[in-house]
Amino acid sequence: MFHRLSTNISRSLIRTMSTAIPVAAADAAVVPQAKAASATPSSDKKGGKKSKKQEQQFLLKTPKGTKDWSDKDMVIREGVFNSLTDLFKRHGGVTIDTPVFELREILTGKYGEDSKLIYNLEDQGGELTSLRYDLTVPFARFVASNSISSIKRFHIAKVYRRDQPAMTKGRMREFYQCDFDIAGNYDIMVPDSEILNILCEGLTGLGINDFKVKLNHRKILDGIFEACGVKEEDVRKVSSAVDKLDKAPWEAVKKEMVVEKGQPEEVADKIGEFVKVNGTIREVLEVLKASELLSTNKSAQQGIEEMGVLADYVDAFDINNFLRFDLSLARGLDYYTGLIYEAVTEASAPPANASELKEKAQKEKASKDGEVEDASEYVGVGSIAAGGRYDNLVGMFSNGKSIPCVGISFGIERLFSIIKARAAKGLENISPTQTEVYVMAFGGGEGWNGFLKERMTVTKKLWEAGINTEYLFKSKANIRKQFDAAEKSGAKIAVILGKEEYPAGKLRIKVLGQGEDSDEGELINTDDLLSYVNQKLESFNQDGLDEISRLVKGL
Amino acid sequence: MFHRLSTNISRSLIRTMSTAIPVAAADAAVVPQAKAASATPSSDKKGGKKSKKQEQQFLLKTPKGTKDWSDKDMVIREGVFNSLTDLFKRHGGVTIDTPVFELREILTGKYGEDSKLIYNLEDQGGELTSLRYDLTVPFARFVASNSISSIKRFHIAKVYRRDQPAMTKGRMREFYQCDFDIAGNYDIMVPDSEILNILCEGLTGLGINDFKVKLNHRKILDGIFEACGVKEEDVRKVSSAVDKLDKAPWEAVKKEMVVEKGQPEEVADKIGEFVKVNGTIREVLEVLKASELLSTNKSAQQGIEEMGVLADYVDAFDINNFLRFDLSLARGLDYYTGLIYEAVTEASAPPANASELKEKAQKEKASKDGEVEDASEYVGVGSIAAGGRYDNLVGMFSNGKSIPCVGISFGIERLFSIIKARAAKGLENISPTQTEVYVMAFGGGEGWNGFLKERMTVTKKLWEAGINTEYLFKSKANIRKQFDAAEKSGAKIAVILGKEEYPAGKLRIKVLGQGEDSDEGELINTDDLLSYVNQKLESFNQDGLDEISRLVKGL
Incomplete structure (x- = not known):
């Protein structure tokens, strides 16, 4: 794993870019300093070849209220998804996937005052469509259009709301919902109580008990x-x-x-x-x-x-x-x-002096339109999971022949912000890669070619055995650089091709991350590589939970 | 698992719906018979309460070129994702997630003639944005905006193209890409050859060898x-x-x-x-x-x-x-x-008589604008994975300071269509649920209340032990209905609360799906439930691959 992230990603990074294409008007509320060359983007006249004469301001960021996920954050979020997926399967759930946009009329009239927050797609000829606002209305449309009489379904996917963001509180314009819904005619409150149980089991399973x-x-x-x-x-x-x-x-x-x-x-x-x-x-x-x-x-x-x-x-x-x-x-x-x-939870409520903080932010940080870009300072995380019974929604899509439904939606970004704050320490032990073996070559002197093709051959053997393996993408690489790369990759074992040893049918195996740099490792026969490596890896793999499961469960 | 899907989902299903809200103009190319009440959708005046007087035509479908995924299809697709995720991790990949839409100027000038296929979001005030067309340009933007010098990243996510769909050939307007890219300054053709190896390993890992x-x-x-x-x-x-x-x-x-x-x-x-x-x-x-x-x-x-x-x-x-x-x-x-x-692969090419079939389709199936709704009859699946080296793209976002990149993108829908066609038989053994245990109650006569609360208590115990368990959502349910539901759920074990046995501290355990309906099962102490069930489940879980892995690997 060779990547380096700048610790603080500036949300309003401006780059000067060589391009003949005028940029679109920058969102004034977001980056007041952006100088837009034109209020509307001109059409792309010719693709690849660009005049180097014109320098344009270029806005290098994700759209307002959205963000990139990477590195350890991604690993934690996947851990949360896995915990909830296991929960949903434990309760007999099946998963579905619906399009990220729906015909606009499917969403119309379902969200009350919040309807104004729906993202519309541009009318480019054809149907009028909008990004989904939640997973519930698409689910009801799915139940109706497939004439389903009963289903326990879960769906983990992104939804879209043109709301004021509070990024560090997990309130975003693009965010995940993890939904479990039960549709079907059953005895009163029986599915409802199971949904409440799922809600409690889901949160305690994530180490959240004070809700x-x-x-x-x-x-x-x-x-x-x-x-x-x-x-x-x-x-x-x-x-x-x-x-x-x-x-x-x-x-x-x-x-x-x-x-x-x-x-x-x-x-x-x-x-x-x-x-x-x-x-x-x-x-x-x-x-x-x-x-x-x-x-x-x-x-x-x-x-x-x-x-x-x-x-x-x-x-x-x-x-x-x-x-x-x-x-x-x-x-x-x-x-x-x-x-x-x-x-x-405790984090749900806004700070005690919220109105004071809001006033301050509006005075100091509001853009021309009087709105503060990010409300994180004066809002709370809000509810971390929510839902209810909706017996008539399917009927709105199926000529009144309704299927009663009840469901729960977990707010992943909000849960994530709670878990990450709690886990600050445990993060050190988390690696975003799952590399197990690093293949290296040692040598030098006359005729030394770096054994690149030989490293490729050995690596291929490990891949074919399903072992996560990397090597350095240099034809000749010095020892220090190979060990540095191995350490960054999180690999547990180094497989070393020595200039004399490898042609003699031998490989050197060294356990990494034990600080014993003087340790020369063990010399094995090349034919024994797979059995030796598999045995070593198994010995590291103590029973019980891996680091990320521990972290997500709050253990 | 209680759901039933209509075998053939009509793509042009029209529902008559009670609503005061005029529907949007239906896409004439899609459903010529749809009578739109108004050319533009009126705004939603009041949410919940609707006049029952006006009946409107209502178009119950997903947008053109998109579809719902569910049931066994979903299980197969997840199997393909898992196979590719394992592959990507085997090669040291880390995953990222970027927003589904980007600032429009990020996408401008990157796609040549295909730029016209980009979906734009409506200008609702604020920034101009578009749905991503691929995962490559967002990746380059990610690398530039986070000042990353090297990374092996994979990303499995949906992309959007306003192209003519060929649904049964896996050509869609909303579709998944599974991308692996290597960014960084390395020796010539070293990362490129690893990417080619990943391409071959990815396809053979899915049982596709004739490519x-x-x-x-x-x-x-x-x-x-x-x-x-x-x-x-x-x-x-x-x-x-x-x-x-x-x-x-x-x-x-x-x-x-x-x-x-x-x-x-x-x-x-x-x-x-x-x-x-x-x-x-x-x-x-x-x-x-x-x-x-x-x-x-x-x-x-x-x-x-x-x-x-x-x-x-x-x-x-x-x-x-x-x-x-x-x-x-x-x-x-x-x-x-x-x-x-x-x-x-063989499926990539269009049929030999493609132009003849196209002419026929245009004559018989074209709508007013002369376009055929779906091109499946006369196109091939196309390429199933593709990619290349792009050394200047990151530089377009970072003031010329470029990071060389090379990558591969797998087309999941196309791979899926090949795997599903191949797997037709094996599908019978695939269950979309992973339910292991079904809890039932047997009884009758005077004073029999159906043991609903007792079933809940026993079920809860199994959930807490991480065992996938369901029960029927009826306060009193007859034996046949409970067995039918258990069979549909795919559960392997029935835990039975007998009217006399349960109050005496006993539970009856019956192995399901063995056709021996006369078998009365075993009577155990309630305290032994977890150890007994865990032991039974383990005995079913023979070593080796599960059904879905076999199917996805083509074994």
Whole structure:
């Protein structure tokens, strides 16, 4: 492994580039200092040959809210994926893959106020399409278009939202979701409780134990709104105001309800009494059952009954200590119809002095349009996993013939940021390569050609045996450089072709990384190479977990 | 695993849907019968609540040239990914991940005539971006922006091209590339020969042995063009004409050169003499060395020297029998500067009567704009892996300070179509789930409650031990339904809670899939569950390869 990363990647690196092609207008909010040569990109007139006369400003970065992943970060993220994939398979899941963009009308009307965050593809003739906003709507479209009656599916893939980024908090415009959903007609709350168990098992499997899963039920919430006097057509917008209670105090939410969303003050006050309630499922159920206002509300009573059933099942799964029934949880998306939930940790909440920090950032860092480029300083990580029941979404794609669904989505970037912060120390032992053997040649003097072809032949033999092997891409290489490269590669064994030894049918084997540079290693017959190396490698491979599994599990 | 797929997914399925939102204009080329309510989509006025009065046509499909992956296809594709990932790690590769879209100017001027196939994202305020067209340009941008001096990186991800699809031939608008690239300053042809070895090892590792790797060298090709009298500024467009020689006869290519690309006929004829030459590396080198026309051409001579070095190295790797030096290979992309190659099999070429089939399709199946929706009937699979050396691409992003690169890209969908056709029989034994145990309850009569909570408790115990376990999501389920579900899940063991046995601390274990329905299984103590099940599972897990590895390797 021969690469070197600059430790701090400047997000606004500007390069001067020789090219006749005018660059596109740089995003003023991102890099105010970029001088765009033209507001629109001219078409590419001729490919390869470029005039060296014109020097252009060239913006060398990834688009806003996106980033490159590499090196140890990549290894950790893959470890998280593997942990969740094992979890999903443990629960009988099968995986699918859907296109990264969907016909635009598939996404339309599914995301409420968040619809404005959808990325559209340009109309270049043909269909109108948009990048997927989540994996749930594409899943419902998949279930409908393949006439599936039941499935447990998982899907690990990227989704896209034109939101304000907070990169170090794992809030990005391109990010992974890891989803598990159960579609099919089953007894009430049975798949729901398995999904809650998967949520808890997924997080504890990643060494995250200090989380809470906030629960609520859309039928109870809708019943409360109805009973408090909210008109049917206002329910979703009042709900989206309530959803902000984790970030704003009740007074601000109440103001939004009354001023922006036109609710009478007494309606808001009645709602306020309910949304302050939280506790164990059975504690909150007691409050709800005692409420006279809800006693005649059909929707609320149905939700209350279902939550009673759930209480029994989560007992059987022994996950009650992670759960908190919280009547202020609303979830922004339109498509939920039953149980909803989101998992939060200490890192989820914004800093205590968030509004102060935000004001400061806006004063010091905002660009012309008044927006701060990155909100990391004054926001929290947010929920690390969330989901709910959506019984009508498939029906929107299949002429009303719906398939009930319930699911959970893990936010990988947010989990990653928690795991990486925790793992800072353990990172030293992680290698991004899995190289096992490094093949070298030692020699010198007259007639020494560096044994390049011989190294290739020996290396090929190791590859054919499935052994991860590298050698230096130089025809003649000195000993020090070969050992340096071997060390960087993380190889555990050096196979050495000596100028006299190799033609005599011998190879020298040296165990690396033991600091004994004086050790000359062992001389073996070339024919014994594979059996010898395999035996050595096995002896290193102690049973138990590898480094990356330990790190991801927080052990 | 409870899902059912309709065997034939209609690509033009139309649903009537209750919604107040007018759908977008359907792509006329795709589904001419779709009646669009409006030419442009109206904005989503209010999310959840929809008027049931208006019925709209709704197009239930994935965008043109894309598809859903699921079930056994997904398992095979993952098997191919795993085989290639192991290969890449065997050669010291590290993986990276870059955003699916890049700033538009990053992609501009890199793809020659193919630039028109790039997908742009809509300008929604902010930066102008496009979906990546390959993984090579983003890799070069990554190397430049992180100031990397050397890396062996692999990247398995989707790329996007607005090309005419041929779905059953694995030519799609959204498709995976599996790339391995080596960046860094090394001795001539050393990394190149390793890449060629990776190409051969990758294909044989997938059980594909009847392939040829066509080789050529851009410096030789450019030298030939120069020596034949092509002006410097015409080289790339003449090159792109030559590139069509695998699909069209020389006469058609000559016509393109002369009529469309304005070359004198005698220039075209001279080129024709060269591009007909192919054979082993050493055979073709002999022809080139004997050419008087090339003897004074610096570019050609340099390429000839490099190919001589390569000939030695591929001997060491023993891959000569796969290689064919073919002077007609040009590769369309602008960025190649040295060795170029592509692997083809019998399936790569179009059918012998391709032009006849194309004419027929155009007559019978073309839509208004004269284009056939899918070209599968008259095109071949094309190259299944391809790549080359590109020494200047990184420099285009880093102020001329370039890092030489060479790489290979495997076309997964094309490999998949070959492997799936070959594997038709073996597919029966492949299960998309990895469920090991199915937990059931047997009972009946008075007071029988179905033991749902008890099944949950036992299942949870198995999950905690890492055992893939399912149970039926019904509070009371009859025996037959539970066995049917267990069979569908692919579980190997049934754990049965009997009405009398379970309260007495006993569980019944039955091995599934052995057709002995009369077998009553074994009665064990509940405390022995984990050790008993683990032992049983181990006894099934014979050493050697699993079914999917066998299938992917073609064994």
